[in-house]
Amino acid sequence: MNCDMKRSISLYSYQDEYYDGKLDLEGCLRETAKTGATGVELLAEQMIKKFPLPIETEEFREQWFGWLEKYHLTPSCYDAFLENRIFDNRTLCLGEQINMMKRDIRLASLLGFHNLRTLVSTPMEVIEGSLAYAQQMDVRIGLEVHAPFSLNSGWADGYMEMIHRTGTKYFGFIPDMGIFCRNIPDVVRDKARRMGASEACIRIVDDSYAERLAKGFTKIKYDLNLGKANMEYRMANGMKEMMDAIEQANGNDADRWYANASFTYSWSDPQDIIDNIDYIFHTHAKFYNMHDDYTETAVAIPEVIEAFKKAGYKGFLSSEYEGGEHLRDIGVNSIEQVRRHQEALRAAMEK
Incomplete structure (x- = not known):
């Protein structure tokens, strides 16, 4: 068409x-x-x-x-x-x-x-x-x-x-x-691997994103303080639970970078x-x-x-x-x- x-x-x-x-x-x-x-x-x-x-x-x-x-x-x-x-x-x-x-x-x-x-x-x-x-x-x-x-x-x-x-x-x-x-994006995941992220923590982040997708993203609110609004958005979409899981899996800086990057999408x-x-x-x-x-x-x-x-x-x-x-x-x-x-x-x- x-x-x-x-x-x-x-x-x-x-x-x-x-x-x-x-x-x-x-x-x-x-x-x-x-x-x-x-x-x-x-x-x-x-x-x-x-x-x-x-x-x-x-x-x-x-x-x-x-x-x-x-x-x-x-x-x-x-x-x-x-x-x-x-x-x-x-x-x-x-x-x-x-x-x-x-x-x-x-x-x-x-x-x-x-x-x-x-x-x-x-x-x-x-x-x-x-x-x-x-x-x-x-x-x-x-x-x-x-x-x-x-x-x-x-x-x-x-x-x-x-x-x-x-x-x-x-x-x-x-x-x-x-x-x-x-x-x-796969280029982000591959970069995390080159930085030293573990497959276990990559799986945690990918599963967390899939869960957000399945449940429906909690939408960001209007606030002149964009930093505050963004952090509230992240927490409402499971950031604490995901970061806790990464720490329990002995995550490193690359793992934490990938976890934070996941909220860019x-x-x-x-x-x-x-x-x-x-x-x-x-x-x-x-x-x-x-x-x-x-x-x-x-x-x-x-x-x-x-x-x-x-x-x-x-x-x-x-x-x-x-x-x-x-x-x-x-x-x-x-x-x-x-x-x-x-x-x-x-x-x-x-x-």
């Missing part, structure tokens, strides 16, 4: 090749085009040297749009970071944070983006204070729904209330497919996509390891794509490779990983 979804790539996926000097910004765009993707997601602070100054120049923008034309790419999403701790002695005040958000909205617009990703750490009042400017610049602000957060939760309800209260069409959600993990019902489709305009198609048969053993790609189809989603699914950080000690091939993932997305979309 054909659908109107489009494929994009977040240049975050190519970070290892970029930092190793194998790819420059144009090279990342060239590799994106080779996969058949038609959209590009940009982390300007990561990929544009001396950010944000070059974006202000006509010379850079002419080069940027020239590349997009050359490789037949559309700007899909601009990833912003609200750096509210730029001073050692204080956090930026509300007005300063809103001005920083407005700066990022303007930069996104200058580069042709109509969607901007902001992080879950962005205070709601900063988003609300930026909505009028977002509408003026025709750039929608999307809050990334990254594990352990989830749609259809008390955490998301506060943002939904703000959407309904303001009537805005310029704020919504950007789900990250890391919230649809049926298993802990979570499972949400793909029905959440269907229920919230009116507020979703971009998606991070997170993945961790694509095998040579085009399967991803953690993220439930077919189920999630099917939910997007049922919902009538017409936005981009943007490949976001996050397995490389677990392979740097043995070698990363992001280009091949992204190619495989794009092929898996294409096949699932066209099924």
Whole structure:
């Protein structure tokens, strides 16, 4: 069955090749085009040297749009970071944070983006204070729904209330497919083994994750103190019991690392996509390891794509490779990983 979804790539996926000097910004765009993707997601602070100054120049923008034309790419999403701790002695005040958000909205617009990703750490009042400017610049602000957060939760309800209260069409959600993990990624497990984790403790962690999946994850609550909210989430999902079992099995630092890492992943019902489709305009198609048969053993790609189809989603699914950080000690091939993932997305979309 054909659908109107489009494929994009977040240049975050190519970070290892970029930092190793194998790819420059144009090279990342060239590799994106080779996969058949038609959209590009940009982390300007990561990929544009001396950010944000070059974006202000006509010379850079002419080069940027020239590349997009050359490789037949559309700007899909601009990833912003609200750096509210730029001073050692204080956090930026509300007005300063809103001005920083407005700066990022303007930069996104200058580069042709109509969607901007902001992080879950962005205070709601900063988003609300930026909505009028977002509408003026025709750039929608999307809050990334990254594990352990989830749609259809008390955490998301506060943002939904703000959407309904303001009537805005310029704020919504950007789900990250890391919230649809049926298993802990195999690259994480293999890294734990290389670090010295025992098979007994790996089994304890994997069984604990499977138990969370079977029972249903207790969802994280909204709290401005994300550290507190995250710890409460972990404890509600069996962290103490799992850590106690690891200690009883004489676990070491690698075992404890794997146990803590397991809470980086979570499972949400793909029905959440269907229920919230009116507020979703971009998606991070997170993945961790694509095998040579085009399967991803953690993220439930077919189920999630099917939910997007049922919902009538017409936005981009943007490949976001996050397995490389677990392979740097043995070698990363992001280009091949992204190619495989794009092929898996294409096949699932066209099924």
